[in-house]
Structure formats: C-alpha cells, structure tokens
Amino acid sequence: GENVEQHPSTLSVQEGDSAVIKCTYSDSASNYFPWYKQELGKGPQLIIDIRSNVGEKKDQRIAVTLNKTAKHFSLHITETQPEDSAVYFCAASGTRSGGGADGLTFGKGTHLIIQP
Amino acid sequence: GAGVSQTPSNKVTEKGKYVELRCDPISGHTALYWYRQSLGQGPEFLIYFQGTGAADDSGLPNDRFFAVRPEGSVSTLKIQRTERGDSAVYLCASSPYQGGGVPYTDTQYFGPGTRLTVL
Numbered sequence: 738g739e740n741v742e743q744h745p746s747t748l749s750v751q752e753g754d755s756a757v758i759k760c761t762y763s764d765s766a767s768n769y770f771p772w773y774k775q776e777l778g779k780g781p782q783l784i785i786d787i788r789s790n791v792g793e794k795k796d797q798r799i800a801v802t803l804n805k806t807a808k809h810f811s812l813h814i815t816e817t818q819p820e821d822s823a824v825y826f827c828a829a830s831g832t833r834s835g836g837g838a839d840g841l842t843f844g845k846g847t848h849l850i851i852q853p
Numbered sequence: 854g855a856g857v858s859q860t861p862s863n864k865v866t867e868k869g870k871y872v873e874l875r876c877d878p879i880s881g882h883t884a885l886y887w888y889r890q891s892l893g894q895g896p897e898f899l900i901y902f903q904g905t906g907a908a909d910d911s912g913l914p915n916d917r918f919f920a921v922r923p924e925g926s927v928s929t930l931k932i933q934r935t936e937r938g939d940s941a942v943y944l945c946a947s948s949p950y951q952g953g954g955v956p957y958t959d960t961q962y963f964g965p966g967t968r969l970t971v972l
Contacts, residue, residue: 743895769959780857780944780963781896826895830959840886840912841961843895 739764743827743844751852756817758847760827761809767829770810775824822851857964859945865970866935874930874967878947885928886961887920888944896944935971942966
C-alpha cells in the first residue's frame with residue numbers, strides 16, 4: 738500500500754518568512770495530493786490540493802508543487818502570519834476505475850510555529 | 854452551508870463496552886470515509902462508503918469494528934468489546950462524488966471528530 742513520509746516534524750519560522758514542508762510517496766498510482774491544516778481540537782481543514790496532471794498550484798500565499806518522477810510534493814507558505822500556526826498534513830490517494838477516490842494516506846504531520 | 858457533523862464530540866467508556874459513533878455528511882455527498890487519529894499522528898483510513906455500500910473496508914483493524922450507512926447519508930461506526938488501544942479521535946469525511954466519471958469530485962471534507970477514551 739501507499740506510504741507517505743513528511744518532514745520536518747516541527748518547523749519554527751519568523752513571522753513574515755516562508756515555510757516549506759516536504760512529502761514523499763511510494764505508490765506511483767497515486768494521483769491526488771491534498772494538504773490539510775489541523776488546529777487543536779478540530780478536524781483537518783483542506784487548504785490546497787493538486788492532481789497529478791499539473792506540477793504546481795497556487796492560492797494566494799499558499800502553493801504546492803508536485804514532482805511525479807521523484808514522487809515528492811511540497812507545501813510553500815509565504816509571508817507567514819501567526820494564524821498559520823497549526824499542524825499541517827500531506828496526504829495521497831488514487832482514483833478508482835469507476836471514479837471517486839481511495840481513502841487518503843496521511844503523513845505524520847508538521848507542527849508549524851510562527852514566531853512573532 | 855453545514856459541514857460534516859459528528860456526535861458525540863467526546864465519549865468515555867469502560868474497557869469491554871460497546872460504542873457507536875455517528876457521522877452526518879454534507880448534504881448530497883455520496884462518498885463517506887472514516888479515519889482514526891491517534892495522538893501525534895496523521896489520520897489512518899478505516900472504511901469508505903459509496904452510497905449505502907462499503908466500497909473499501911481494508912483499514913478496519915479487526916472484526917470488533919463495523920460501520921453502516923443504511924440510507925446512504927448518516928453513518929455509524931460501531932466498536933464492540935472496546936480496548937484501551939481504541940482510544941483515539943475518530944474522524945469522518947464526506948466527498949461529493951456522483952459517479953459516471955465526473956472529474957475532480959474526490960475532495961474530502963472532514964468533521965470535527967469524536968474523541969473516544971477507553972478506561
């Protein structure tokens with residue numbers, strides 16, 4: 738089955754600086770790669786996702802890049818703000834032959850700390 | 854609109870007891886997923902429903918775990934003879950997949966979870 742590795746486990750950056758979180762996956766059949774933000778006591782919230790037919794996607798201060806050959810994808814957050822502090826998870830899944838998606842395989846998470 | 858809701862938000866039970874956890878998906882979402890999240894870990898997939906049927910239950914850890922979705926909307930995760938190792942946050946997610954090869958309907962939206970504590 739799919740295996741997703743995520744690093745670093747903890748990342749501390751100064752407010753206003755950029756943060757980068759990296760993930761690798763093992764199953765070349767995976768074609769959907771979402772990123773979730775989870776705050777304490779809450780469920781994961783989707784912040785951005787990318788599918789295997791594109792290499793990069795951007796939404797305001799957040800961007801994700803995908804390298805299918807190397808089987809890795811990264812989350813980039815620019816101009817970090819205190820409210821960006823949370824745990825971030827990457828995930829991967831495949832698409833079923835009849836449509837719909839498999840269950841997601843998650844990384845272990847990155848605790849992002851924004852220092853004021 | 855309303856998101857995924859889960860009840861109860863917290864459940865404390867004793868070892869050996871039976872528990873039921875409920876998930877109300879986003880209205881109209883046909884796909885429903887259950888995950889389990891242990892402290893400090895990412896969510897782990899348990900089971901996936903497409904409509905009323907379990908399309909993939911490969912993540913259920915053993916036969917003490919069972920889930921149903923009899924009318925294709927609300928789902929219940931059932932755990933028999935609970936053990937202390939079952940303590941975790943149980944998350945539910947739904948997805949708007951409609952079938953027929955409609956693209957890009959695989960985004961999963963998560964609920965707040967049920968924190969289960971087995972004493």
